[in-house]
Amino acid sequence: MEYNIEELKKKAKVDTLYVISVPQDDDTELVAYLKPITIKTLDLFQSKLSADTAGALDMLFNLLYVDGDAEIKTDVINYQSAINQLQALIQSDEIQFAKSKNGGKYLVKATDEDGNVFKCELRHPTLHELQMQTEAHPLTSFIKMIERIWISGDKEFTTNTSTVFALQQSFAKNIEKREATLKKV
Numbered sequence: 001m002e003y004n005i006e007e008l009k010k011k012a013k014v015d016t017l018y019v020i021s022v023p024q025d026d027d028t029e030l031v032a033y034l035k036p037i038t039i040k041t042l043d044l045f046q047s048k049l050s051a052d053t054a055g056a057l058d059m060l061f062n063l064l065y066v067d068g069d070a071e072i073k074t075d076v077i078n079y080q081s082a083i084n085q086l087q088a089l090i091q092s093d094e095i096q097f098a099k100s101k102n103g104g105k106y107l108v109k110a111t112d113e114d115g116n117v118f119k120c121e122l123r124h125p126t127l128h129e130l131q132m133q134t135e136a137h138p139l140t141s142f143i144k145m146i147e148r149i150w151i152s153g154d155k156e157f158t159t160n161t162s163t164v165f166a167l168q169q170s171f172a173k174n175i176e177k178r179e180a181t182l183k184k185v
Contacts, residue, residue, distance in 0.1 A: 003067060008033050012066040018089060022072060022081045032068035032082050037089050039161050043139035050135065057083050064089070092166035097174035105151065110163045118163060120153025122146065124175065142168045
């Protein structure tokens with residue numbers, strides 16, 4: 001079946017669509033058209049992921065699905081093949097952290113897949129700010145924490161899905177920590 005991409009974009013109210021193609025034994029392929037992942041969708045996915053990976057992937061696929069061949073959603077082999085491609089939709093930018101010479105501040109630089117560079121400066125979060133992140137809405141609570149420790153920079157660190165996701169994934173390992181030891185005395 002042929003699909004009109006512009007009509008699908010209009011239906012989904014997006015500028016970009018992704019297509020997942022599943023090859024068939026008869027040299028044809030089934031397709032599913034998906035809209036880009038948003039911060040809200042990624043937040044819902046992350047909140048469900050720890051409790052139910054298969055359910056989280058199913059939910060994500062259904063939230064992103066715009067149109068396509070029905071067999072992708074009804075045949076288990078085609079569906080699993082399509083689901084396995086979802087990771088590619090969760091793109092993340094390249095992130096670089098540098099500790100400021102002033103201490104307690106971080107200079108963060110993100111480069112997206114198109115080569116655009118975004119920068120921001122963050123202060124070190126307090127223990128209370130770190131503890132305010134929730135499992136119910138992990139990405140949303142992370143963005144709120146970033147807004148609280150924000151000093152200056154490009155808005156993409158709180159609005160662009162791939163930039164926010166990359167920052168979230170690299171934040172904990174880049175924030176200054178000290179190694180403690182435990183001894184029996």
